[in-house]
Amino acid sequence: MIVNFDTHAANERTFLAWVRTAVAIVGFGLAAARLGARPVPPWSSYLLFATGGAVVIIAWLRMRHVRKRIDAQDRLPDDDGPAEAFLLLLVMALFLLLGSFAVHVAP
Numbered sequence: 703m704i705v706n707f708d709t710h711a712a713n714e715r716t717f718l719a720w721v722r723t724a725v726a727i728v729g730f731g732l733a734a735a736r737l738g739a740r741p742v743p744p745w746s747s748y749l750l751f752a753t754g755g756a757v758v759i760i761a762w763l764r765m766r767h768v769r770k771r772i773d774a775q776d777r778l779p780d781d782d783g784p785a786e787a788f789l790l791l792l793v794m795a796l797f798l799l800l801g802s803f804a805v806h807v808a809p
Contacts, residue, residue, distance in 0.1 A: 710772060713768050714765070716765070717762065717764075720757060720758070720792065723757070723796070724755075724757040725754070727799055727803050728750055728751065728799075730803075731802075731803040731806045731807055732747065732750070732806075734806075734807045735747075735807050742806060746802070747806065749805065749806070750799075750803060750806050752802075753795065753798045753801075754799055756795045756798070756799075757792065757795045757796055760791050760792045760795050761792055764792060767784055767785055767788060771785065
């Protein structure tokens with residue numbers, strides 16, 4: 703059995719939730735733009751993909767950081783600076799993704 707399996711599984715589920723969110727926003731943005739009457743500029747599609755990719759990459763980096771903290775032998779405090787910074791970056795990237803979604807589907 704993997705040591706701290708429950709905690710590792712929760713960390714993985716959190717990562718997958720961020721990935722699902724990014725994929726859903728990008729996919730819905732592309733589908734909504736195709737259903738619209740006006741043509742969509744290609745740069746907005748690239749922006750949508752880039753911000754979705756940024757969310758996934760930052761989520762992956764945060765998951766790797768938290769995994770190392772889970773495996774650490776010492777008891778570590780909850781107020782970890784890098785984990786908080788990754789979470790803040792992740793939320794900011796999510797807002798950028800939502801902004802690029804709005805730009806992509808706006809009339």
